[in-house]
Amino acid sequence: MLIHWSKTVILAGSLVAFIAAAPASAQKFNFGTTPSAEEIAKIDIDAMPDGRGLPPGSGTPAMGKNIYANSCAACHGVNLEGVSAAGGAALVGGRGSIGTPKTKKTVESYWPYASTLFDYVRRAMPFDKPGSLSNDEIYAVSAYILNKGKIIGDKDVMNAKTLPKVDMPNKDGFIPDPRPDVFNYR
Amino acid sequence: MTVGTKHTHLTYPDIDEAVDDDVRQHMEGMMEAEKGVLQAREQEMEECECKEGMFPNPTPGRRAFLLGAAAVAASTLPRGASASSGKAPAGAIEFDVPDDPTKVQGRLTNDDGGYGTRSQFESEARWRFPTKTKETSWTMTPLAESEGIITPSGLHFERHHGGIPTIDPKKHSLIVHGMCDNPKKYSMDDIRKFPSVSRQYFIECSGNGLTEFKAPFLKTVQGTHGLTSTSEWTGVMLSTILNEVGVQDGAAWILAEGADAAVMTRSVPLDKAWDDAMLIYAQNGEAMRPEQGYPLRVFLPGWEGNTHIKWLRRLEISDKPFMTREETSKYTDVVKDGKARQFSFTMEAKSVITFPSGEMKLPKPGFYEITGLAWSGRGKVRQVEVTTDGGKTWLIASLEGPIQSLCHTRFRIPWMWDGNPALIASRCIDETGYVQPTIAEINDVRGLNGHPKFASIYHLNGIMAWTIGADGTVTNAAHKV
Numbered sequence A: 001m002l003i004h005w006s007k008t009v010i011l012a013g014s015l016v017a018f019i020a021a022a023p024a025s026a027q028k029f030n031f032g033t034t035p036s037a038e039e040i041a042k043i044d045i046d047a048m049p050d051g052r053g054l055p056p057g058s059g060t061p062a063m064g065k066n067i068y069a070n071s072c073a074a075c076h077g078v079n080l081e082g083v084s085a086a087g088g089a090a091l092v093g094g095r096g097s098i099g100t101p102k103t104k105k106t107v108e109s110y111w112p113y114a115s116t117l118f119d120y121v122r123r124a125m126p127f128d129k130p131g132s133l134s135n136d137e138i139y140a141v142s143a144y145i146l147n148k149g150k151i152i153g154d155k156d157v158m159n160a161k162t163l164p165k166v167d168m169p170n171k172d173g174f175i176p177d178p179r180p181d182v183f184n185y186r
Numbered sequence B: 001m002t003v004g005t006k007h008t009h010l011t012y013p014d015i016d017e018a019v020d021d022d023v024r025q026h027m028e029g030m031m032e033a034e035k036g037v038l039q040a041r042e043q044e045m046e047e048c049e050c051k052e053g054m055f056p057n058p059t060p061g062r063r064a065f066l067l068g069a070a071a072v073a074a075s076t077l078p079r080g081a082s083a084s085s086g087k088a089p090a091g092a093i094e095f096d097v098p099d100d101p102t103k104v105q106g107r108l109t110n111d112d113g114g115y116g117t118r119s120q121f122e123s124e125a126r127w128r129f130p131t132k133t134k135e136t137s138w139t140m141t142p143l144a145e146s147e148g149i150i151t152p153s154g155l156h157f158e159r160h161h162g163g164i165p166t167i168d169p170k171k172h173s174l175i176v177h178g179m180c181d182n183p184k185k186y187s188m189d190d191i192r193k194f195p196s197v198s199r200q201y202f203i204e205c206s207g208n209g210l211t212e213f214k215a216p217f218l219k220t221v222q223g224t225h226g227l228t229s230t231s232e233w234t235g236v237m238l239s240t241i242l243n244e245v246g247v248q249d250g251a252a253w254i255l256a257e258g259a260d261a262a263v264m265t266r267s268v269p270l271d272k273a274w275d276d277a278m279l280i281y282a283q284n285g286e287a288m289r290p291e292q293g294y295p296l297r298v299f300l301p302g303w304e305g306n307t308h309i310k311w312l313r314r315l316e317i318s319d320k321p322f323m324t325r326e327e328t329s330k331y332t333d334v335v336k337d338g339k340a341r342q343f344s345f346t347m348e349a350k351s352v353i354t355f356p357s358g359e360m361k362l363p364k365p366g367f368y369e370i371t372g373l374a375w376s377g378r379g380k381v382r383q384v385e386v387t388t389d390g391g392k393t394w395l396i397a398s399l400e401g402p403i404q405s406l407c408h409t410r411f412r413i414p415w416m417w418d419g420n421p422a423l424i425a426s427r428c429i430d431e432t433g434y435v436q437p438t439i440a441e442i443n444d445v446r447g448l449n450g451h452p453k454f455a456s457i458y459h460l461n462g463i464m465a466w467t468i469g470a471d472g473t474v475t476n477a478a479h480k481v
Helices: A002-019 A037-043 A061-072 A114-124 A135-148 B021-046 B062-073 B188-193 B221-225 B238-245 B270-275 B439-446
Strands: A175-176 B125-127 B139-140 B156-161 B173-178 B184-187 B198-205 B228-237 B251-258 B265-269 B278-283 B298-299 B312-318 B340-342 B348-355 B368-376 B379-388 B411-418 B422-430 B465-468 B474-476
Touching: A037 B173, A061 A135, A061 B251, A114 A135, B021 B125, B021 B221, B184 B188, B184 B238, B184 B312, B188 B278, B198 B278, B221 B270, B228 B238, B228 B368, B238 B278, B238 B312, B238 B474, B251 B270, B340 B368, B348 B379, B348 B422, B368 B379, B368 B422
Parallel strands: A175 B340, B173 B312
Antiparallel strands: B125 B139, B139 B156, B173 B184, B198 B228, B228 B278, B251 B265, B251 B312, B278 B298, B348 B368, B368 B411, B379 B422, B422 B465, B465 B474
16 A cells, blocks of 8 residues: 555656656655664774775784684685685686786786785685685784785784775776677678 | 487596596586486486387486485375375476276365375476585576476476574564665565555576586587576565665675575675666465575676675675675686676676477487577677588577567577488577677687686576487587587
8 A cells, every 4th residue: 555655656656756856856756764883883894995985903923824714724725725625716826827828817917906805804704704804804814814915914904994904916907897898790 | 398218327537637626526526417407317217108209208317316205204194195195396296197097086176285295196306416515505497398488386497505594573673774864674564554566577597508608518408508497576676675675875796695694795896786677575376485585685687696695684885895705716807917897787688598408309300490598688689590501501499479678589480400410509699789709719719727627617508509409319519609
């Protein structure tokens, strides 16, 4: 019943908008509720290249070593070389290979932003226990991977300020989609 | 439309020495998966007297699904279900088959609990790309047996990165926030109150056909093209929601995020969100299937499947793209100069002949209707051309109307096969005038070094060809036209 009622309203609303030549955007249904700041914060887990969204906390390669060994190595390899049978890709290596016949895409060789590593581990890893690491642990394991990829130093601390400044080797490797790229137009 | 299956030794091309273990395992796995289906089909055909007939018993591959069916059989069965119920294909229940159905009463009305199953004689099913884990994997739609343009919901291709979540719609909500004046939280009931639209659209995974970049590899059209499906989708225009929340000046992107174990995310340009994007809750006239994103998914007509975020829980409006893993590490195409193309959203014009197609066998010379599917992420299909002489001459196929924008379009053309070897292919021209290129033309522009085996991996829309041998066997002839 409620549904029918609301549809009548939009019909009337858009007619009015049309006649008055007012933008349809003047009309609002106002369904739903206003989420609280806590409700948003609870699921607002993304991190952007410029650092927006990165949470408080920090970690170093040394702190990440154990976390990696316990939570990641089984699937990504003790030396981050990947474990085919577990479906976990290599996380380092292949630098300079992109676009050669031996192209090998890893965090080290391919990923343009360090924020993506934090963001991705935070949302999806460890694969078998997603969402189980604390922010400190995610900073630490990210630091460990970046260090193993020779992208940051042994003593570098990763946090909301330093992570966005990490200079990723393939940061200039991406271009916008130029398609259509074959022109057989009729 | 099943035609006798070819009896092959099911050999595949050698995998070159150069590829690493990972790629090799992947490829071997794919061959095994397709082989399993084909072998089961061969066995079935051997037992079938109609082997050389034009339209034999359409139950290829039954055996491949015995395991899945056993699980179904364990649940309560309607009266009349056969004692050997475990034999039913996925989605069917095995009933005893009377000698003469006019001499015995049939099954009881509504004894299926009020939700029907398909015939026990039909066994078309998706098959899974053999990734190492079943949580992150994909399945292909069985296009060879497809009719019309709609894909049955249960046969729609899938791609999951963290398995299929089980979500109670009563507990699910969508939060819209970021650069907007009125952040909102919507229950599923709220979403359903908005004015709705229903549209028929295809979704194609940008990885569709990735095995065929360098040379013919998989044998069936399900393997080479099965990552595209069409449904009727119902939901609310995303523009309606954007209007509600009041998008602020300077906003240009919107992040869509799923409530699965991968918490899947993609950044979508706001222009698309305002244009024709939808939030979907129904598919083919009923609630959307869990594998497709139940209870709510983003739909971006004509764009690569990965962007249609399933199990949608959050939309965040922003000035910049979020650069998630799926738009950097994945779904980017490394081309000639070593640069990677990013945000390659549109699925370009493409077509494929679904009958006759790989691993079928035409029993004898004579009349056949060639048929297939065409689609374009830039609008309507304007024309489909078919060659039966390897590309020397192209004939215009008839298109089944109404032709819909961003939707599978069925094409058909009658053909008298004279019994000589033939090389058949189709090409699509969309309403922008874009002509589906050859695979060689695509590789010329993009190069072959994006991946040790699969070139640029994504966005292969080249012409697909099949050869028909003098004995009627149909074989993958990608690159030959």
